[in-house]
Amino acid sequence: MKHTVWHHLNLCPHGDPTATVTDAAIAVRDGRIDWLGAASDLPAAYAQWPREDLGGAWVTPGLVDCHTHLVYGGQRADEFAQRLAGVSYEEIAKQGGGIVSTVRATRAADEATLLRDAATRLEPLLAEGVTAIEIKSGYGLDLASERKMLRVARQLGERYPVTVYTTFLGAHALPPEFAGRADDYITEVCEHMLPALADEGLVDAVDVFCERIGFSLAQSERVFDAAARRNLPVKMHAEQLSNSGGTALSARHRALSADHLEFLDEAGVAAMQAAGTVAVLLPGAYYFIRETQLPPLDLLRRYNVPIAISTDSNPGTSPVTSLLLMMNMATTLFRMTVPEVLQGVTQHAARALGKADVHGTLAVGRSADFAVWPVTTLAELAYWFGRPLCARVVRHGETVYTRPTAPLSTHV
Ligand code: NIG
Numbered sequence: 196m197k198h199t200v201w202h203h204l205n206l207c208p209h210g211d212p213t214a215t216v217t218d219a220a221i222a223v224r225d226g227r228i229d230w231l232g233a234a235s236d237l238p239a240a241y242a243q244w245p246r247e248d249l250g251g252a253w254v255t256p257g258l259v260d261c262h263t264h265l266v267y268g269g270q271r272a273d274e275f276a277q278r279l280a281g282v283s284y285e286e287i288a289k290q291g292g293g294i295v296s297t298v299r300a301t302r303a304a305d306e307a308t309l310l311r312d313a314a315t316r317l318e319p320l321l322a323e324g325v326t327a328i329e330i331k332s333g334y335g336l337d338l339a340s341e342r343k344m345l346r347v348a349r350q351l352g353e354r355y356p357v358t359v360y361t362t363f364l365g366a367h368a369l370p371p372e373f374a375g376r377a378d379d380y381i382t383e384v385c386e387h388m389l390p391a392l393a394d395e396g397l398v399d400a401v402d403v404f405c406e407r408i409g410f411s412l413a414q415s416e417r418v419f420d421a422a423a424r425r426n427l428p429v430k431m432h433a434e435q436l437s438n439s440g441g442t443a444l445s446a447r448h449r450a451l452s453a454d455h456l457e458f459l460d461e462a463g464v465a466a467m468q469a470a471g472t473v474a475v476l477l478p479g480a481y482y483f484i485r486e487t488q489l490p491p492l493d494l495l496r497r498y499n500v501p502i503a504i505s506t507d508s509n510p511g512t513s514p515v516t517s518l519l520l521m522m523n524m525a526t527t528l529f530r531m532t533v534p535e536v537l538q539g540v541t542q543h544a545a546r547a548l549g550k551a552d553v554h555g556t557l558a559v560g561r562s563a564d565f566a567v568w569p570v571t572t573l574a575e576l577a578y579w580f581g582r583p584l585c586a587r588v589v590r591h592g593e594t595v596y597t598r599p600t601a602p603l604s605t606h607v
Pocket residue numbers: 293294297404432435480507509510511512513
């Protein structure tokens with residue numbers, strides 16, 4: 196039995212900087228939170244427990260990165276150069292580059308290589324306090340290669356101190372061997388790939404790229420129906436490059452989240468509200484493809500749709516490995532507020548995974564997964580960019596990361 200009282204800290208239990216407890220304490224028994232609140236209210240029963248002094252730092256729930264494509268082969272720096280010369284993301288995809296070029300590299304890579312590459316992208320996220328992450332397939336596009344990606348995602352969760360949720364994104368792009376036969380590929384996804392991978396326990400949710408260069412509404416719906424037959428929750432890459440109506444379709448299927456959403460309209464927002472679907476905004480992709488259409492923040496607020504922020508870490512549209520940078524971009528580019536972005540990487544991100552009861556909030560009975568920030572104000576989490584800020588990460592009550600040079604004081 197292990198007991199610890201973490202003290203000399205300021206607590207932000209829900210990721211909401213307007214609801215904090217200064218000079219707080221957290222009592223942890225066997226990895227779970229036994230008690231938390233103002234240090235002056237700490238019950239006498241905890242007086243004899245060993246103590247850990249956090250030097251007056253801020254403590255938030257462990258961060259949740261709820262939309263990533265972290266596992267893939269190669270990189271696309273050459274396409275980036277093409278885009279710098281004026282060719283658009285959509286044009287590159289139509290010319291046989293884009294997602295399909297990463298599919299070639301991913302199919303060619305073995306599991307060990309994919310694991311090593313993905314680990315180098317995971318490590319900086321963990322050093323920023325991420326304790327839960329979603330990882331999608333979608334660069335394999337055949338059964339063996341999608342399985343390889345999802346197995347690597349699971350291995351990351353076994354080898355690193357992070358909870359990994361896998362999403363099957365077989366309907367990400369049309370693989371070359373199905374050229375001109377998109378409906379047949381969707382049949383393959385629904386009748387073979389998804390059932391086989393679900394049977395192997397590799398799938399926690401199912402995603403579709405619904406777009407002119409992805410799949411149609413009718414094809415997306417077939418995938419959602421196949422997910423429902425397996426009792427798997429769904430989500431969608433929706434309204435990223437154009438308004439396809441995918442968000443309303445996903446809401447009808449009780450999607451956990453609809454993601455990207457730059458071209459979302461009011462009807463789609465209303466549908467999300469009715470279904471409780473989370474809006475996952477991805478400022479890294481918005482920035483990197485130099486999108487100018489902003490996601491409809493005012494509508495999302497007016498309809499009280501929960502908003503999450505994520506990296507979308509992927510080689511084509513968002514080669515980023517910092518969730519803190521996404522918080523900064525969500526404020527500067529999307530004009531989101533600090534409370535919005537903090538909740539967007541904690542409780543709302545957890546909800547986008549259907550795991551609001553497990554991640555994103557610190558409360559009695561929950562796993563003690565938290566990040567320690569030696570900053571004066573939580574606004575600094577969105578303010579600095581490109582600077583390490585997290586001093587320590589605790590998961591299941593154990594310190595799993597300590598920044599080598601971190602002074603545990605309120606002044607960094
Ligand atoms: O989330 N939109 C589709 N999928 C990815 C990009 C994938 C790629 O270009 O490799 C995204 O932006």
